[in-house]
Amino acid sequence: LLGADGQTAPTIFAEMSALAELTGAVNLGQGFPDEDGPAEVLEVARRAIADGANQYPPGRGILDLRTAIAEHQQRFYGLNLDPHREVVVTAGATEAIAAALLALVDGPDDEVVVFEPYYDSYAACVALAGARLVPVPLRWPDFQPDADLLEEAVTDRTRIILVNDPHNPTGTVLGAEVREQIVRLAQRHDALIVTDDVYEHLIFDEPHVPIASLPGAAERTLTISSGGKTFSTTGWKIGWAAGPAHLVDAVLAVKQFLTYVSGGPFQPAIAAGLRLPESFFTGVAAALRAKRDLLGAGLREAGFDVSRPAGSYFTVADAAPVGATDAAAFCRDLPDRVGVVAIPITAFVSAAHRDRFATLVRFAACKRVEVIREAAARLQRLA
Numbered sequence: 001l002l003g004a005d006g007q008t009a010p011t012i013f014a015e016m017s018a019l020a021e022l023t024g025a026v027n028l029g030q031g032f033p034d035e036d037g038p039a040e041v042l043e044v045a046r047r048a049i050a051d052g053a054n055q056y057p058p059g060r061g062i063l064d065l066r067t068a069i070a071e072h073q074q075r076f077y078g079l080n081l082d083p084h085r086e087v088v089v090t091a092g093a094t095e096a097i098a099a100a101l102l103a104l105v106d107g108p109d110d111e112v113v114v115f116e117p118y119y120d121s122y123a124a125c126v127a128l129a130g131a132r133l134v135p136v137p138l139r140w141p142d143f144q145p146d147a148d149l150l151e152e153a154v155t156d157r158t159r160i161i162l163v164n165d166p167h168n169p170t171g172t173v174l175g176a177e178v179r180e181q182i183v184r185l186a187q188r189h190d191a192l193i194v195t196d197d198v199y200e201h202l203i204f205d206e207p208h209v210p211i212a213s214l215p216g217a218a219e220r221t222l223t224i225s226s227g228g229k230t231f232s233t234t235g236w237k238i239g240w241a242a243g244p245a246h247l248v249d250a251v252l253a254v255k256q257f258l259t260y261v262s263g264g265p266f267q268p269a270i271a272a273g274l275r276l277p278e279s280f281f282t283g284v285a286a287a288l289r290a291k292r293d294l295l296g297a298g299l300r301e302a303g304f305d306v307s308r309p310a311g312s313y314f315t316v317a318d319a320a321p322v323g324a325t326d327a328a329a330f331c332r333d334l335p336d337r338v339g340v341v342a343i344p345i346t347a348f349v350s351a352a353h354r355d356r357f358a359t360l361v362r363f364a365a366c367k368r369v370e371v372i373r374e375a376a377a378r379l380q381r382l383a
């Protein structure tokens with residue numbers, strides 16, 4: 001995890017946000033919204049602070065939030081969870097991912113299968129756990145995996161298939177046949193499935209289908225999510241992991257020594273958010289879908305080839321048609337050339353597969369409409 005000089009390298013998100021600040025460029029790099037989420041959710045946090053919810057919450061999270069998470073899984077997906085034994089609140093999805101990997105993999109003989117490109121913390125946490133990362137590349141431009149490559153990647157050495165759906169950085173939503181293949185392979189090789197569903201409500205075509213809802217999946221699946229994206233509260237870091245009690249206990253065993261607990265007054269606020277009416281959730285998705293369309297049109301007009309994301313904050317574009325041969329160099333120069341920050345997909349891939357993704361760039365659509373319009377106008381100058 002240390003660079004060649006022995007120093008820790010900043011994440012690509014920190015690096016690119018710093019570059020945006022330094023150059024005054026429009027930041028379509030790091031995925032965070034630039035508007036507040038629902039006022040009633042913010043108000044619950046304010047009230048909780050005023051009412052004294054400022055000490056350690058219970059290790060598993062306050063029961064009201066665990067109950068709201070269980071109710072949410074029932075309301076949206078028909079999943080039954082016991083809030084006392086099958087849910088744990090974490091410091092964002094990030095901690096749930098880290099704790100799950102540290103708890104559930106056992107060193108160099110264990111493999112963790114991920115789709116590539118992958119969210120940066122997956123590779124880092126697999127490395128911290130001392131296990132081996134096995135990346136299965138997704139195809140440009142639909143970003144689905146090749147069934148044969150997935151079949152080959154999962155073996156008896158596989159401890160976890162780590163899934164992120166909807167997917168960061170590509171915005172893809174896995175096809176039904178891919179989800180079923182994942183469950184079949186996990187059963188055949190007695191592997192666990194860990195799913196990162198943080199974009200579960202930021203989905204544009206069909207409702208989210210959690211892998212835990214597939215036949216035979218629930219008993220081997222740990223589902224992770226977070227309030228950050230759905231409620232535009234990425235700084236609150238309220239996440240959770242839900243699934244069979246023995247998997248949740250394993251997460252808790254590690255989590256209690258990572259942060260112990262976090263976000264006391266934000267926990268009741270996210271509980272209130274999870275209980276908002278259906279119209280809130282469909283509204284969030286519809287607003288983001290419109291931004292995806294605006295960003296996609298601007299990128300196409302500027303000369304990029306553009307993928308069509310079915311969910312998440314992100315759109316991936318191929319910068320080769322606008323002259324790029326290396327996305328990292330392209331993104332480093334972009335703020336000075338036209339005043340826009342974006343993230344090279346090569347930041348999310350293994351060294352062995354870098355060439356496949358060499359000219360792809362991730363743009364965040366989770367910004368105000370006028371910010372996306374301004375970025376699109378600036379990008380036209382690439383022509």
Ligand code: PMP
Nearest residue numbers: 092093094119168198226228239
């Ligand atoms: N997983 C994915 C795929 C993400 O995109 C993010 C947020 N950027 C996280 C996990 C982290 O979520 P949180 O902020 O809740 O820790």
Ligand code: GLN
Nearest residue numbers: 013014029030031032168
């Ligand atoms: N998940 C956010 C993204 O993909 C960034 C989170 C972070 O900075 N760690 O842009």
